[in-house]
Amino acid sequence: MECERCNHELSAYVDGKLTTREARQVREHLACCRRCREDVEEIQKVRGLLRGSATPQPSPAFWAETYSKLRDHGAQHRPRRTLGRWASAGWATAAGLALALIVFLTPPQLSPAPVETERTVNPATLVSLHATMRADTPLSDLGKVRYALTEANAIDLSDDARLDSD
Amino acid sequence: MIDILRLWRADPIVRFEALVREHEAAIYRVAFRLCGDRDEAEDLIQETLLEAYEAFGKFAPGTHFDRWVFRIMRNTYIDRVRRRPKVRIDSLDAGVQTDAGQTVPREIIDVSSEPDVQIMARTLDGPIQEALQALPEEFRTVVILADIEELSYEEVAKVVGCPVGTVRSRLHRGRAILKEKLKKYVRF
Numbered sequence: 643m644e645c646e647r648c649n650h651e652l653s654a655y656v657d658g659k660l661t662t663r664e665a666r667q668v669r670e671h672l673a674c675c676r677r678c679r680e681d682v683e684e685i686q687k688v689r690g691l692l693r694g695s696a697t698p699q700p701s702p703a704f705w706a707e708t709y710s711k712l713r714d715h716g717a718q719h720r721p722r723r724t725l726g727r728w729a730s731a732g733w734a735t736a737a738g739l740a741l742a743l744i745v746f747l748t749p750p751q752l753s754p755a756p757v758e759t760e761r762t763v764n765p766a767t768l769v770s771l772h773a774t775m776r777a778d779t780p781l782s783d784l785g786k787v788r789y790a791l792t793e794a795n796a797i798d799l800s801d802d803a804r805l806d807s808d
Numbered sequence: 809m810i811d812i813l814r815l816w817r818a819d820p821i822v823r824f825e826a827l828v829r830e831h832e833a834a835i836y837r838v839a840f841r842l843c844g845d846r847d848e849a850e851d852l853i854q855e856t857l858l859e860a861y862e863a864f865g866k867f868a869p870g871t872h873f874d875r876w877v878f879r880i881m882r883n884t885y886i887d888r889v890r891r892r893p894k895v896r897i898d899s900l901d902a903g904v905q906t907d908a909g910q911t912v913p914r915e916i917i918d919v920s921s922e923p924d925v926q927i928m929a930r931t932l933d934g935p936i937q938e939a940l941q942a943l944p945e946e947f948r949t950v951v952i953l954a955d956i957e958e959l960s961y962e963e964v965a966k967v968v969g970c971p972v973g974t975v976r977s978r979l980h981r982g983r984a985i986l987k988e989k990l991k992k993y994v995r996f
Contacts, residue, residue, distance in 0.1 A: 650977070651981060653976070653979050653980035653983055654961075654976050654980070657919045657954075657961070657979075660946065667818065678811075684987050685983055685987070686865070687987075687994065688955075688986050688987050688990065689955050689983065690952065691932065691936060691990065691994065692936065692955035692956050693955060693956065693988075695835065695932070695933055695936050695956065696933045698836065698840040698841075698846070698849075699838055700836050700846070700849075700850060701846065701850065704850050705832060708850075708853065708854055708857065709825055709829075710823060711827075711854060711858075712821065712857060712861060713821060714856070715821075715858055715861060716819070716820065716821025716824070716861065717821075720820060721820050721824075721861060721862060721863065721864035721865040721868075722862055722863065722865050734833065736849070751962075756916075768845055779825070791921060
């Protein structure tokens with residue numbers, strides 16, 4: 643580390659504000675530079691003088707006068723109404739909670755059942771289709787009807803069945 | 809806890825005064841070191857506290873009241889310095905014009921020979937304050953907050969409103985200037 647660069651870091655070094663790497667570089671430089679070592683001592687002394695300097699004392703009636711002025715001022719004025727950090731954070735939280743409540747308390751909207759649209763099929767087409775099927779598989783109609791009867795109601799289609807078998 | 813709640817529900821001026829009382833020594837110290845003069849420091853504190861009370865609604869409870877006041881104090885101080893009338897600086901070597909139009913040598917009173925000034929000079933507080941006053945305001949504030957009030961670099965940065973790196977360099981330069989100024993009083 644160069645002497646000049648190191649010198650700029652010495653105050654922060656004395657305050658323990660350098661990163662581990664920076665502090666190690668400064669220590670390495672200090673080990674071989676007497677001038678910078680002296681600078682470190684001087685910075686420590688200046689800092690010590692400031693920290694140990696006397697605490698100035700106000701004039702005897704100063705604080706009593708100051709509080710009296712403050713109270714007079716306070717009797718006539720109130721602090722400006724501003725949204726402080728807490729207030730704005732409070733409003734943001736309240737708004738978020740309200741939104742969450744609306745979302746969670748609203749009953750889920752069931753998707754409406756699709757309305758069956760009445761199919762309009764030409765009866766002639768149905769008859770023609772049925773005739774074609776019957777010609778291809780003559781027993782299918784009878785089988786379907788018998789199956790339906792055993793499952794649901796007992797409508798006697800024997801005549802029809804006989805007709806079919808004929 | 810109950811005391812804190814009671815205080816918080818109290819009138820704003822009562823809460824404000826309680827916080828000022830808690831930090832009055834630090835508030836006075838910073839003002840005095842910034843101004844270097846008792847009367848000026850006291851005026852600065854009163855102006856700062858009235859400003860701070862007006863803005864008390866912005867103060868976030870639970871944060872450092874003293875740091876918040878320091879920030880207002882610094883701004884108030886800068887405003888006061890700007891408002892201060894520009895003074896005409898005369899050379900001490902130049903003569904003084906009399907009413908009759910004659911130029912006569914200036915009489916200079918050497919205050920350093922006065923006993924109370926001598927006493928002050930013997931203590932180191934005078935030279936320290938003198939050296940602080942010689943610093944530009946931005947260096948002085950940083951030195952006062954970091955070295956006298958022992959705030960961290962981050963806290964100083966918040967009060968002054970500059971990056972931490974700037975605090976670091978201002979503090980270094982400020983200490984270097986102080987060292988030069990104090991050399992005649994202290995053997996380094």
